[in-house]
Amino acid sequence: NAGVTQTPKFQVLKTGQSMTLQCAQDMNHNSMYWYRQDPGMGLRLIYYSASEGTTDKGEVPNGYNVSRLNKREFSLRLESAAPSQTSVYFCASSERDSRFGSGANVLTFGAGSRLTVL
Amino acid sequence: AQTVTQSQPEMSVQEAETVTLSCTYDTSESDYYLFWYKQPPSRQMILVIRQEAYKQQNATENRFSVNFQKAAKSFSLKISDSQLGDAAMYFCAYRRTYTGANSKLTFGKGITLSVRP
Numbered sequence: 001n002a003g004v005t006q007t008p009k010f011q012v013l014k015t016g017q018s019m020t021l022q023c024a025q026d027m028n029h030n031s032m033y034w035y036r037q038d039p040g041m042g043l044r045l046i047y048y049s050a051s052e053g054t055t056d057k058g059e060v061p062n063g064y065n066v067s068r069l070n071k072r073e074f075s076l077r078l079e080s081a082a083p084s085q086t087s088v089y090f091c092a093s094s095e096r097d098s099r100f101g102s103g104a105n106v107l108t109f110g111a112g113s114r115l116t117v118l
Numbered sequence: 119a120q121t122v123t124q125s126q127p128e129m130s131v132q133e134a135e136t137v138t139l140s141c142t143y144d145t146s147e148s149d150y151y152l153f154w155y156k157q158p159p160s161r162q163m164i165l166v167i168r169q170e171a172y173k174q175q176n177a178t179e180n181r182f183s184v185n186f187q188k189a190a191k192s193f194s195l196k197i198s199d200s201q202l203g204d205a206a207m208y209f210c211a212y213r214r215t216y217t218g219a220n221s222k223l224t225f226g227k228g229i230t231l232s233v234r235p
Contacts, residue, residue, distance in 0.1 A: 033222070040127075042209060042225040058222065090163065106153075107223060109163035 003027070006091050006110035013081045013117045021076040021113050023091030031094045032074035033058075033107065034066060036087040043090065049074055081117045089113045120145045122212050124226035131200045132234050138185075139195045139229050141210030147171075149215040152186065152193045153223065158206040166208070169193065171215075197231075205233045 004025045013019055025032065030051045035043040035058075045058030049068040063085060065077045074093075078085055092107040121144045131137035143152070154166040169177045169186050176184050181201075185194045197204055210226040 035225075040227055042122075042124075042227040043223075044225075045222055048222060088161065092163070106165055106168065107163070112161040 004091055004093055004108055004110035006089075006113050008113060009111065010114050011116070013078075013115065015082060015117060017081050017117075018077065018079050019081065019115075020078075021089055021091070021115075022073070023075065023110060024073045025091075025093040025108070026072065027093060027095060027108065028071070029093035029095040029108075030071070032068065033092040033094070034064075034074070034076045035090045035092065036060065037090060037112070038087050046076065046089075078115075081115075083117045085115065086117045087115060089115060120147075120150075120212050120214075120224050122210050122224050122226040124210055124229050126229050127227075128230045128232070130232045130234060131197070131204075133200055133202060135200055136196060136198045137200055137231065139197070139208050139210075139231065141193045141195070141226055143191050143193065143210070143212050145191070145212065147214055151213045151215065152184075153211040153213070154182070154184070154193075154195045155209040155211060155225075156204075156206045157209065157228070158203075163209075167195065200233050202233050202235060205231060207231070 007022045033048040034046040037043045044060050047066040049055045052071045067075045091110040094107045123142045150171045152169045156164045156166050167179045167182050181198045183196045207228045207230050209228045211223040213223050
C-alpha cells in the first residue's frame with residue numbers, strides 16, 4: 001500500500017550512542033517532515049524538507065541532523081543520543097489532498113518510531 | 119508565533135451520543151487552515167477534517183463537523199453518533215496559507231477521547 005514507511009518501529013539506545021531513523025514515501029510528495037511526540041506536548045516539528053535538496057530547522061532541531069537523500073527518502077540522525085530524546089518520532093510527507101479541495105497540502109504520517117534512550 | 123491550545127486532556131462519551139472537542143488558537147494571520155487529526159492506538163495520524171479560514175461555512179465529513187468561530191479563534195470538533203472506533207487521541211492543528219513549499223503544521227497537545235459501550 002502507498003504511504004510513508006518508517007524504520008525502525010522500536011529502538012533502545014544508551015546515552016551517547018548514535019542512530020538514524022529512516023523514512024521513505026512512495027507518493028511522489030515534494031515535502032517531508034520529522035516530528036516528535038511527547039506526553040502532554042503534542043507534536044513538535046524537528047526538521048522539514050520542502051523539496052529534494054533542501055532542509056530547514058523546525059521548532060526543536062537541537063541534537064538532530066537530517067538528510068534528504070532523494071525525493072523519496074528523508075532520514076533523521078541522532079549523533080549522540082540523550083535521555084531527553086526519548087520520544088515517539090513521526091515522519092510525514094505532504095501533497096494536495098483532493099478530498100479537501102485545492103490549495104492546502106495535507107500531511108500523511110508514518111506509523112511512528114518509539115525511541116528510548118537510557 | 120502561532121499557538122494551538124487544547125485545554126481538555128481527556129473526554130468521555132457514550133456510544134451513539136454526540137461529543138464536542140474544543141480547540142483555540144492564536145495567530146495574527148487572516149488566512150490559514152485548521153485541521154483535526156485522529157491518532158488511534160496504532161499511532162497512525164489520520165486526517166479527520168479541514169477548515170479554510172476564508173470560508174464561513176463550517177466543514178463537515180460524515181459524522182464529523184466543526185464549529186469555526188474566526189473572531190473568537192475557536193475551532194471545535196463535533197462527533198455525532200459516536201462509535202467505539204472513534205476512541206483515540208485527537209489533535210487540533212494550524213497551518214498558514216500555502217505560500218510555497220512550506221506546509222508546517224502547529225499542533226495542540228491533544229485530547230484523549232474514550233467511548234463507553
